[in-house]
Amino acid sequence: MISPHSDEYFMKKAYAEAQKALEAGEVPVGAVVVAKNQVIARAHNLTELLTDVTAHAETQAITSASSYLGGKYLKGCSLYVTLEPCVMCAGALYWSQIDKVVFGAKDEERGAGRYTGIYHPKTKVISGIMEKECRDLIKTFFESKRK
Numbered sequence: 001m002i003s004p005h006s007d008e009y010f011m012k013k014a015y016a017e018a019q020k021a022l023e024a025g026e027v028p029v030g031a032v033v034v035a036k037n038q039v040i041a042r043a044h045n046l047t048e049l050l051t052d053v054t055a056h057a058e059t060q061a062i063t064s065a066s067s068y069l070g071g072k073y074l075k076g077c078s079l080y081v082t083l084e085p086c087v088m089c090a091g092a093l094y095w096s097q098i099d100k101v102v103f104g105a106k107d108e109e110r111g112a113g114r115y116t117g118i119y120h121p122k123t124k125v126i127s128g129i130m131e132k133e134c135r136d137l138i139k140t141f142f143e144s145k146r147k
Contacts, residue, residue, distance in 0.1 A: 005037045007080070007102050011129045014080040015104070017044040017057065018137055024049065028137045031057035031081040033065035033074065033098075040077070041065035057081060058089035062096050074098040082134040084111035084127065090118045100124045104134030 002009045010032060017030025021044035033041040043060035047053055058081055066072050078100035085093060085103065090112030093101055097120050106127060112118045119125055 007126060007129045010034050010039070010078070010080040011082070011102065011104055011134075013039055013042070014057075014082050015130060015133060015137070017042055018082045018134070021045045021057070022137065022141060028141050029057040029081065029083045031061040031079060033061050033077050033079050035065075035069070035074075035077045040068045054088065056086065056089050058085050059092055062092055062098075066096070072096065078102060080129075082130075083107055083138060084113055086110045087112050087115065087118065090115075093123065094118065094120045098123055100126065102126045102129055104128070104130045105138060106131075106135075 013032045014030045017032065018028040021030060022028035026045040026048050030044040032039045041061045041064035043057050043064055045057050046055040046060060058079065061079060065074055065077060074096040077098050079093065079098055080102045082104045084105065084107040101119065101123060
């Protein structure tokens, strides 16, 4: 049984958001923000629905969490996201001063991890949680688009 306070537990919540994105025809990326072992924000990609290239799961989750907390900083919070954040999202996470970023699958082409110093110096980054499931979801989505 998975502990309700583990990284895998919260990544499963982000994965559920990614599945919602898939059902909506969006690139299947999902995210949740957690504070004090409680999900305070849930989001998935909305770029197609909103016709907004910045409507990534991470930016949507940051906005929702900031609104919930009543402030722009996400100190004491963790973001769980199914795909490694891009440079834009990493920049937003930097400015939010979030404590921890946990992602599932690496994004070899556009992932922020290719750059040093892109996250806030106090932000802890953990990768590979549910990596196979997250990678397979993205891979299946893009394979279906190519057919």
